[in-house]
Amino acid sequence: MSKKWILITGGSRGIGRSLVTELLSSWNVIFTGRTETGLSDTLAEAAKIDSPFWARGYACDGKNEVQVEELSLSLLEEFGPPTAIIHNAGIARDALHIHQNADVWLDVINTNLVAIINWNRHLVPPMLLEGYGSIVLMSSITGLKGNIGQTAYAASKSAMFGVARSLAHEVGRFGIRVNCVAPGLIESDMTEAIPVEKLKAMKKNIPLRRLGRPEEVAKVVEFLIGENSQYITGQTIILDGGATA
Template sequence: MTKQWVLVTGGSRGIGRALVEELATQWNVVFTCRSNQPQNAEVIEACAGLPGWVESCICDGCDEEAVNRVAPDLLARFGAPFAVIHNAGITLDGLHIQQTGDNWRQVMDTNLNALFYWNRHLLPAMMAQGEGALVLMSSVSGVKGNIGQTAYAATKAAMIGMGRSLALEVARFGIRVNCLLPGIIESDMTDAIPAEALKALRKQIPLRRLGKAHEVARAAAFMIGKDSCYMTGQTLILDGGLTV
């Protein structure tokens, strides 16, 4: 088993949990979560029989001081990560004219500023290592408008711009940067949608179904793995044809 490790932000549930479980079949994984909750232990238990070890780490990525404490500790313990998947994010949907300043800033801090806080610690170590990959978990909302998601869409579109520029900056150090844009993925939120509304939603998707978290995880694994070693600065859309 390789000693390389991968950081997954927001890995205790949903797509994040699927990422941890998929990546632990090939790499060691550290995942972050905002608080000590039962889901953390459940993820670790689910990965117990996999080749890679898995560890949870309490850190709210939008708290700059928390990242300033945690990131150096991870580097001291494990060295530079092989890859970082910036997955943590929130929506806080609401019409633009009704959104509060606090909600707007919370979405910006969680979805965008946290990437900067982590990167400025981890990227220099990865650059010195001479290899690595970053995956920015964007969304089709970053390229396709969605009512009530001006803040969320703004951060996801910003990830695409950040990813393309950052890819140019770090390519000479052997580091690749790509964005993954999931569409509508099965989750607790979609489970709560009324049957008729869910049926109408599926009709908007050419493949006539919602995506699954493990499908997103497998795409992310490809994006950090050797099979995509000549891919950088790109956006991979995984949405069943929704944005075609």
């Protein structure tokens, strides 16, 4: 059994679940989530995929240093360093700026941003020794253009651009590439809850006149961690149907 593997954080729903099922055709996938139900649902979807590779899910909160350290060390001992890390886990905690407080901001920043270093400080050093690998940060066009009620979320997603650029300089000489993906409005449980007329108006602001599909995001990530993107690092790929054009 091949031990080559990739890590996907936040793989228990939405884009994360699509990442698991799409990438399972080419890699062994280890993913995390915060609920056992979400993990089970993703594993059930993965079981439907006809693939020679395997998927495993673990309950782990990325902002919890102890949980991340324990799981990272266990995975390294069993499988060795990952081929890729996809930092997908995130929350929004939407509210008008004047209705937020430091606790809300810390929750968003810790979940979306600090979790990156919690994972990287354990998993990246062994990758450096391997001399090969890819890191992908799941950002958002909100980090580029802003959005009402998402100042904390936008701050965390904008920060990812800087993290990717700086980290790309640090690890490039070891053969590790670091890039961002910035999706726009993607089909999800949240978009399904948007009233039909409001959603129709939102689509009119997208040149392609539709929402993105989770599997389309997964295909871009697949490109960034695969063999056809070996000279791409420190970049952000925008996937928004032209919304920021």
